[in-house]
Amino acid sequence: MSCKKDNEGEGGPHHTELYGSTPKTSLPIVYHSDYNITFMGLEKLHPFDAGKWGKVIHFLKEEQFITDENIVEAREASEQDLLVTHTKRYLNRLKWSLVVATITEIPPLIFLPNFLVQRKVLKPLRTQTGGTIMAGKLAVERGWAINVGGGFHHCSGDRGGSFCAYFLFERVEGISTATIIDLDAHQGNGHERDFLDDQRVFIMDMYNRHIYPRDAYAKRAIKRRVELDWGTEDSEYLQKVELHCDGALNEVRPDVIVYNAGTDILDGDPLGGLSISPHGIVKRDELVFRAARRRGIPILMVTSGGYQKKTARIIADSILNLHHQGLIGPEREGLSSAATSPTSGPGSSGSALTAI
Ligand SMILES: [Zn+2]
Secondary structure: OOOOHHHOHHHOOOOOOOOOOOOOOOOOEEEOHHHOOOOOOHHHHOOOOOOHHHHHHHHHHHOOOOOOOOOEEOOOOOHHHHOOOOOHHHHHHOOOHHHHHHHHOOHHHHHOOHHHHHHHHHHHHHHHHHHHHHHHHHHHHHOEEEEOOOOOOOOOOOOOOOHHHHHHHHHOOOOOOEEEEEOOOOOOHHHHHHOOOOOOEEEEEEEEOOOOOOOHHHHOOEEEEEEEOOOOEHHHHHHHHHHHHHHHHHHOOOOEEEEEOOOOOEOOOOOOOOEEOHHHHHHHHHHHHHHHHHHOOOEEEEOOOOOOOOHHHHHHHHHHHHHHOOOOOHHHOOOOOOOOOOOOOOOOOHHHOOOO
16 A cells, blocks of 8 residues: 555655644634745736645635634645655746646746745745645545645646545555546646556546646546537536536545536636636536545545636635535534445544554
């Protein structure tokens, strides 16, 4: 089950601060104000919102769904955590602005000088990554979790894009398979390269076929591939989401779903090239959660790409809709009672956790 034995001390998992216990009263929504990248004024010159994560939280507070006290504060992934999946060489590559701009899909980062990338961007990235790992554990315990950041799905280089799956495999007893549902507008070649020929991970990827990265080698890892054309609209898109989510989950029943909920599918996105409305995004997230919850499969959502000014409002609206639909919320902790697996149910997955 272990991924990289050379990174594990004395035969067990490496030490990490990311898997502490969380009060049962907290919602499994993970965030830290350190997620937000400040551009030193560059943000005013571009239509990119690299503070979207903080705004999502602001809107959720405004609607009184969350408070500072009832969500989970992310912790920064340490170098030791990152080395579970990344090589030192890869971590050094992150010092290049171009690499960071690519994996985050935030083009203005190219203009940041190296010392600012290190100071202003790597800490937010490490904190968001820590948040994804924490949310993975919470999803297994509670049936669902949302990291308000994370989802850097072009992250590979020397491999290691899907921290969450690696950590779950390493840490959580009973978690041996995962399905990644990647609905960001871009192909998720990072995690695909990670899991080429890895039978533990089933990847469904739905993306604009004409845009970056068009990584034919990585495509071999996709078990359910849905390629979209320029300007795809809501009705076709949502029909495909429903059809293929159900298809993927009927084909293989995973122990956990990692849902990459990129919002760069939104109409007008300068990178995505699709034409999905705000309502379409809300509906998409609902369809994915419904498919997971109906089957009683834990689901972790990360927010990934999409940085238009209105993106934060849409993500917040989507989370509120999931709550209104009864798909998430304090009253629905634990797995769905409609679970098809006889072994699932409130508490059962939590009790499978190894003591850390
Ligand atoms: Zn994207």
